[in-house]
Amino acid sequence: MNKFPFTPEGVQAKQKELSTLTLEERLKIAEYVASNPVEFISESFEMSDEQLLYLKEVELVDIRVTGFSLAIGFLGQIPVEMQDTTPPSAFAARGKKKKELSTNVSTTTNPQTGATTVTGSVGIKWTW
Template sequence: MKKFPFTPEGVQAKQRELNALSIDERLQVAEYVANKPVEFISENFEMSDEQQSYLRELELVDVRLTGFSLAIGFLGQVPVNMQDTTPPSTFAARGKKKKEVSTNVSTTTNPQTGATTVTGSVGIKWSW
């Protein structure tokens, strides 16, 4: 898979790439991203050394929430917005970044056809 810039546009491009996969392939990606979100993000997005370091230093709860949220978004093909809004190196001395993870996903199943519709969005934002 192609590596994309770690920008809102790059995340959208990665999601388009994932949306083109079969359901079985998306299930594999979702399982991988749920269990190894740091590796998935590092392997799929161009990031600065500072961003890579921050990602590797996230606490376990943040890592798991990020992974599960991304897995839901990619599997359900709902819009995913993931970004770091911190200017490079500008505020490095201030300590930890603020983390925001929001997941709003719902599923509806048509009882007559059995078809399931997934709607919602996933947002992950890191900033100082």
């Protein structure tokens, strides 16, 4: 797996990379992301030391919800947006970052074929 910049474009590139995997491979990745979101994010994206420190200090409930949301997005192949909107100079202020998470996912199963379609989006934004 490649490591991408932690930008909206980098997240899209990572998602494109994951979309080429088989369903079985995507299931394994989704399980890993849900269980280890900090590791997945830090292994998948180029981040500053400050960003990595912040990521490792996110409260357990918040990081688990983030992991489950990312797993849904990657498994269902729906758009995932993830970004840090904090300017680098703002890290010196060391205020409390806020995390915004929006998840809008729905599934539809065709009763005749049994095929399931996943639609929606996952958005995660860190900001001061």
